[in-house]
Amino acid sequence: MRSLLVIRVEPTIAASSDAIPLTPERLLGANGYHVQVTASETEALKLSAEAEASILHLSLVDVEYWVRCLGKGKTNTPLLWWCAPDTASSSVESCEVEASLDGILTPSMIGPEIHWTLHFAAKRYMERKQWEQERKQLQSRLEDRKWIDMAKAILCDLKQISESEAYDLLRKRAMDERKRMVDVATAIVKAHQLLQS
Structure with a gap:
């Protein structure tokens, strides 16, 4: 898995003017992945057909909407969520989303952790699709x-x-x-x- 799509609606804002935020595309790019970024639904549907996985760099409130949106395009790739530090401090209630995600990526991950997370997400995705078909x-x-x-x-x-x-x-x-x-x-x-x- 080398080609990834990052979906981000709002630009990431640095905590201070000197700090450069660690975004999924920076982390994944530094670990040898080809990453495309979009905020457009139309472009996301087109690019997700070419990507091997999609990473949702969104608040949990927006995740359900984008999972439904990508589902309309019959996206056949794993969906992962980027758990940024500001989201990690959210309340437990805000984590109750009705969306099927195949994995989570965090800014603190290193190369092998990213690789295995993507590998397990792909495996989870295949199992989820099989369960959906059986259902x-x-x-x-x-x-x-x-x-x-x-x-x-x-x-x-x-x-x-x-x-x-x-x-x-x-x-x-x-x-x-x-x-x-x-x-x-x-x-x-x-x-x-x-x-x-």
Whole structure:
């Protein structure tokens, strides 16, 4: 992982006029990473497609918004948060964000720590994406099951048959029509609802 994107909305202000703030791009650049910085949503969506990870140098209040924004662009890279000293002193309540982040970077990290944090963030990201896909599949199966159960109940009521007989009837109809069982069940439920109204 060598190409990174830093998203920062507000410029970092130094504590004193002599101090130069340690920004993620300075730290990462000093450790051999190619870093691009943006504050624009449009540019962030474009650049995130090319980057291997995105680092959010934002207040926790802005993190949720930017995670949603990057999600719209189907960003397929790990998301990390830059935990600056001013944010680290925030209250515990302000840390309650509803965003999925894959890692945290801090200004005190050294080269190997940055490398391993990025490595673990990439691993965490892959696991998170796999969980999201499994969750979608389970939700889809539950939705299919709901249609099938409703169709079985309708068939049981109309034909005065048992649940297992209704299931067999649905399955046979699906095989005869070369359709998925849920498609046949959905058609039965919708037709029944139409006739009832």
